[in-house]
Amino acid sequence: MNKKESLKNILxxxxxxxxxxxxxxxxxxxxxxxEIHEYDPIEKGEPEEGFDWSMFDVLILDHYLCIHGLTGLDxxxxxxxxxxxxxxxxxxxxxxxxxxxxxxxxxxxxxxxKDKLSAAVLYEVINKxxxxxxxxxxxxxxxxxxxxxxxxxxxxxEDEVAKVNSKLESIEEEKRxxxxxxxxxxxxxxxxxxxxxxxxxxxEEEAATVKAQLESIEKEKRxxxxxxxxxQRVxxxxxxxxxxxxxxxxxxxxENVNKALKVAEAKLIISEKENQKLETKFKQQLDxxxxxxxxxxxxxIQSGDEILDSTQLGAAMDLDELxxxxxxxEAQKQSDSEVKEKPVENDASDEVLDSTQLGAAMDLDELxxxDDET
Numbered sequence: 128m129n130k131k132e133s134l135k136n137i138l139x140x141x142x143x144x145x146x147x148x149x150x151x152x153x154x155x156x157x158x159x160x161x162e163i164h165e166y167d168p169i170e171k172g173e174p175e176e177g178f179d180w181s182m183f184d185v186l187i188l189d190h191y192l193c194i195h196g197l198t199g200l201d202x203x204x205x206x207x208x209x210x211x212x213x214x215x216x217x218x219x220x221x222x223x224x225x226x227x228x229x230x231x232x233x234x235x236x237x238x239x240x241k242d243k244l245s246a247a248v249l250y251e252v253i254n255k256x257x258x259x260x261x262x263x264x265x266x267x268x269x270x271x272x273x274x275x276x277x278x279x280x281x282x283x284x285e286d287e288v289a290k291v292n293s294k295l296e297s298i299e300e301e302k303r304x305x306x307x308x309x310x311x312x313x314x315x316x317x318x319x320x321x322x323x324x325x326x327x328x329x330x331e332e333e334a335a336t337v338k339a340q341l342e343s344i345e346k347e348k349r350x351x352x353x354x355x356x357x358x359q360r361v362x363x364x365x366x367x368x369x370x371x372x373x374x375x376x377x378x379x380x381x382e383n384v385n386k387a388l389k390v391a392e393a394k395l396i397i398s399e400k401e402n403q404k405l406e407t408k409f410k411q412q413l414d415x416x417x418x419x420x421x422x423x424x425x426x427x428i429q430s431g432d433e434i435l436d437s438t439q440l441g442a443a444m445d446l447d448e449l450x451x452x453x454x455x456x457e458a459q460k461q462s463d464s465e466v467k468e469k470p471v472e473n474d475a476s477d478e479v480l481d482s483t484q485l486g487a488a489m490d491l492d493e494l495x496x497x498d499d500e501t
Contacts, residue, residue, distance in 0.1 A: 134158055134184050134257060138213070140166045140174075140199065141189040150187065150244070157250035168192045173202065181211030185253055189218045190226065200226070204233050214260035216252060218244075236260060 137154060141147045144167070151163045164183065166174070173195075180186075188199040199217060206212055217230050217238040227238050236256040239248060 133261070134161050134253075136162050136164060136183045137185045137187065137253075138164045138166060138183040139187045140168060140192070140202070141187075141218070142167070142169050142191070142193045143189075146189075146241075150249075153244070153246045153249050154253075156246040157253070173197060174206070178206075179211075180206065180209060180213060183213045185257060186213045186215045187218065188215055190220075190223070200230055200233060200235075203230075203235065207234055214256055216256055 137158070139147050139150055139154075141150070147165045147167075151165065154161065154163050161184075188203060190199040192199055192202070203215055203217070207215070214236045215234075217227075217235050218241055219226055219230075219238050220241055230238060236259065237252050239252055
């Protein structure tokens with residue numbers, strides 16, 4: 128949009144009616160489409176606090192207003208900070224350079240000396256000031272927008288910072304909680320380690336006790352095993368002794384039987400010899416009897432049976448006479464002695480064996496564990 132066409136309302140504040148009319152005619156030549164407004168400070172006084180400045184695009188302000196000692200610059204300085212205050216062109220007389228410097232420092236957009244006043248000067252100064260004003264306004268708007276963005280960004284940033292701070296606080300709180308948890312864990316770990324060490328010591332003591340008990344049990348088992356082996360050995364020896372005793376007894380019995388057989392054989396040999404003698408004698412007697420019979424038969428002999436009986440009786444008597452009485456008695460005593468002594472020896476062996484077995488049984492009862500014995 129054209130900057131010249133953007134001007135719609137211009138306000139003139141001057142205490143001189145004629146000068147306001149001249150100024151208005153010059154402005155209409157330069158800005159024919161602009162509406163010109165006049166304000167008489169002598170008639171109306173100072174603009175009130177609630178005066179609407181926003182309806183004007185440009186203010187042409189005379190420095191000398193002649194209202195209660197209030198100058199145009201004083202009026203400008205009093206109202207310029209309002210957000211809707213228009214751009215201001217100050218009218219000054221010749222030789223007021225110090226006033227111009229003060230006005231620029233106060234924020235006046237530009238000034239026109241009254242002796243230089245013309246339509247062209249008004250057009251150039253107002254147009255230039257308006258363009259600068261618009262640029263400043265655009266810059267201000269941009270700055271305001273930038274400031275708004277900055278504020279929004281700052282607000283967002285502050286929100287983010289607040290969130291970050293909240294997160295940091297949460298993190299710090301979490302760190303404190305973690306630190307507290309670590310300390311608690313360290314404390315609990317220390318207590319657990321102490322408890323574990325204590326339990327380990329107790330377990331080691333129990334293990335040592337169990338180990339000692341196991342060693343005692345193993346020792347007892349070894350002793351029981353040794354006792355069992357000893358019992359087995361004693362039993363084996365007892366069995367061997369019993370077998371030996373039985374063998375000795377059998378041997379003695381065999382020897383006794385052999386001796387008895389020898390005695391019987393000796394008696395049989397003697398009996399055979401005596402029988403042979405008797406037979407020889409009997410034959411001799413028969414031969415003699417035959418010879419005598421041929422001569423004469425004695426009266427005493429009644430029959431052959433009586434001769435046989437007397438002959439047999441004589442043979443028996445001769446057999447008893449042939450045996451040596453002392454040898455026969457000695458053999459009989461020896462046989463009786465061996466028969467009598469053998470049972471005694473066997474009884475002694477049996478007693479020895481019985482006492483050995485009784486001792487082994489007693490040792491077995493002492494060595495056996497009651498549970499094993501049961």
